[in-house]
Amino acid sequence: MLEVRELSTSYGAVRALSDVSFTAAHGEVTAVLGANGAGKTTLLRTITGLVRAQGGSATYDGRELTRTAPELMPSLGIAHVPEGRGVITELTVEENLRLGGLGRGGRVKPEDLERIYALFPALADRRAALAHVLSGGERQMLVLGRALMAEPSVLLLDEPSLGLAPRIVAQLFELVQSLVVDQGLTVLLVEQNARSALSIAHRGVVLSLGRVVVDERAEVLAGDDQLRHAYLGF
Ligand SMILES: Nc1ncnc2c1ncn2[C@@H]1O[C@H](COP(=O)(O)OP(=O)(O)O)[C@@H](O)[C@H]1O
Ligand SMILES: [Mg+2]
Known part of the structure; x- marks a missing residue:
């Protein structure tokens, strides 16, 4: 499991995370919810060592992550899909996917690519197209597929649904759910879209001003009107 204990992070004088503790169980989706500015992105960036933790820890199967170099995350089985769907637009879909296999070391084999194309038939159809031409939904599939090239056991997803049409969000979340059910992946799903995230999550952690409030x-x-109205906006 992924265990976050009393994690704190500051940007200069701005405290972005204060003593955040929770556990993301193996083979489950843990949704991290909260308003814009709550500290969700900072949480993922602190776990993967992109931002230095001021205190506390994040361990996966006993390994401390916050003081491990970010580039070592793939070798520990941790994949971070940042917000914003960054792909290299000058490269093809397949070249972008191949980059995802690098962190694991060794050559990318054709069957590694085929495994991803089986999950995302839309990417298979466009494998030779420049990433530049992809729609928002396709780009989200590409960054997810690129992360899966490293065969992670933990997937950290930052707002994958942002700006996508409801039908595409449903497809995306169905796919995430199938990865959890079929492959036993552990997912930390950061979302502002609480309703969709909770529909596939086992647990929900709500952040407010850098603290865990639920x-x-x-x-x-999802069934508690008071909690939903207070924190989730639906
Ligand atoms: N690079 C940064 N420098 C300074 N402050 C930042 C930086 N990134 C985020 N913050 C601040 O930290 C807080 C949490 O931001 P963030 O983790 O991006 O929240 P969320 O992802 O929940 O919207 C906000 O107050 C934000 O303004
Ligand atoms: Mg964010």
């Missing part, structure tokens, strides 16, 4: 089973959180 840590509940997803169906309890």
Whole structure:
């Protein structure tokens, strides 16, 4: 499991995370919810060592992550898909996918690519196209597929649904759910779209101003009118 203990992070004088603690269980989706500015992105960036933790820890199967170099994350089985769907637009879909296999070391084999194309038939159809021409939904599939090239056991997803049409969000979340069910992946799903995230999550952790204000089973959180109105906006 991924265990976050009393994690704190500051940007200069701005405290972005204060003593954040929770556990993301193996083979489950843990949704990290909260308003814009709550500290969700900072949480993922602190876990993967992109931002220095001021205190606390994040361990995966006993390994401390916050003081491990970010480039070593793939070799530890951790994949971070940042917000913003960054792809290299001058490269083809397939070349972008190949980059995802680098962190693991060794050559990218044709079957590694085929495994991704089986998950995302839309990417298979466009494998030779420049990433530049992809729609927002396709780009999200590409960054997810690129992360999966490293065969991670933990996937950290930062707002994958932002700006996508509801139908595409549903497809994307269905796919994430199938990865969890079929491959036992552990997912930390950062979302402002609480309703969709909770529909596939086992647990929901709500951040507000850098603190954990709720840590509940997803169906309890989604079914509690008071909590939903106070923190989730639906
Ligand atoms: N690079 C940065 N420098 C200074 N402050 C930052 C930086 N990134 C985020 N912050 C601040 O930290 C807080 C949490 O931001 P963030 O983690 O991006 O929240 P969220 O992802 O939940 O929207 C906000 O107050 C934000 O303004
Ligand atoms: Mg964010």
